[in-house]
Amino acid sequence: MDALAGLLEGPRARGAFMIRACFDPPWCIRVEDRAPLTIMLVVRGEAWVMPDGQERTLLRAGDLAIARGPDPYTCADSPATEPQAVILPGGECAYPDGRSLKGHRDLGVRSWGDRPDGSTVLLIGTYLMQGEITGRLLDALPPLLSLTSREWKCPLTPILAEEIVRDEPGQEVVLDRLLDLLVIAALRAWFSRPEAEAPAWYRALADPVVGRVLRLVQDDPAHPWTVASLAAKAGVSRAALARRFTELVGEPPMAYLTGWRLALAADRLRDSADTIGAIAHQVGYGSAFALSTAFKRVYGVSPQEHRTGGAPTVPRGTVT
Incomplete structure (x- = not known):
């Protein structure tokens, strides 16, 4: 078992938090869920991802980003937009003032935001657990890494976009495995880049x-x-x-x-x-x-x- 396989052979995704986020500008979401790993794939539009105290990244359609927890970060249509919602541990949502957002902005099966055909659509998958083998890999990642559509073509995007809104028996397992495949493929692509500064053991x-x-x-x-x-x-x-x-x-x-x-x-x-x-x-x-x-x-x-x-x-x- 090599180090990348360890990511999946350790605590594989089990009931991962998966959502299709649909927004119209202005929009801004503060993420404070302390999750060990979150992957964001832009299907339509664009989004700024801004880890606290780190360089911000603009994602366009087809681009992918991986955020390494537990530090918080912000996603928005513009760096100037103020947060409208906060994502807390366990996928709980609240207004910035602490009031619960539960039930608000729901758009159907695993869909959330302004409207189903919003100008910006992101597919988001979040691992909720971290094991020690996974930690060896995650510790080697920056707070935020990204791959543009020019650097890496993702054949899983249309499959994930179709499966994420299905409500069928066993669907959580299907999504968990798709998330695993997406993450491992993205990390392979990332570590193949000289500027990625892969860890010594890799x-x-x-x-x-x-x-x-x-x-x-x-x-x-x-x-x-x-x-x-x-x-x-x-x-x-x-x-x-x-x-x-x-x-x-x-x-x-x-x-x-x-x-x-x-x-x-x-x-x-x-x-x-x-x-x-x-x-x-x-x-x-x-x-x-x-x-x-x-x-x-x-x-x-x-x-x-x-x-x-x-x-x-x-x-x-x-x-x-």
Whole structure:
């Protein structure tokens, strides 16, 4: 499993917040939902996306933007337009003065705004959960990234536009999978750009030696890997692997393996009912005690506390 696959193999979209937003100018929406990731695709018209304290971006028809949470941002027809609504956690909507907007501006199935055929139409998908594997990827993203229609053609746009307004059995699952496909395709396109400043571990996947080692530990974290066994698989000496891996990834092979194992454990603690002992064996630890010791050293809480919601969002000392 490579790092991009980890985005989907960890906490995949489950009941993601999906909406077709339709506006006529002037319009302005303040987003304070603290969601880990939101993707916006402009179907018609244009929209300014303005993260607090960051450079603003103008999106035109066919353009796409991804906002990394939890910091707030504003979407509007113009930077000068004052907010007319605030999006809160859980997709709740309110007027800027705090009064509830529930039920107001509803336009039908997953549609919201001024009128269904508004001059600006955006398709918006929001992930509501974040896991530790996902965090390694999200931490590498800027607060806002964008791709223009000239840089990337999105074949999923007409499919998503058609599916988002359907109300049929199983439709949430269909939309979740479409959102996953859209995000992974957009991130692949983004990371392929030199100016994207992809994280070291992502760039290292292209290296014939380090890339092979990364895939080995990602695909089989439970294997009792050592620097010697990884070096043998890569066809280099232990010293050469340690030097090259540290230079390209930013940490030694065993440190990366430990971080990957604990990230997997963190996800499985939240997303499965497996015992701590079973999870320990799945990710390469000999016992629940061994996993608990390593987990608490990095995350600051025990696996059980993490499972019940007591873990920090960012591991202590993690290199991303």
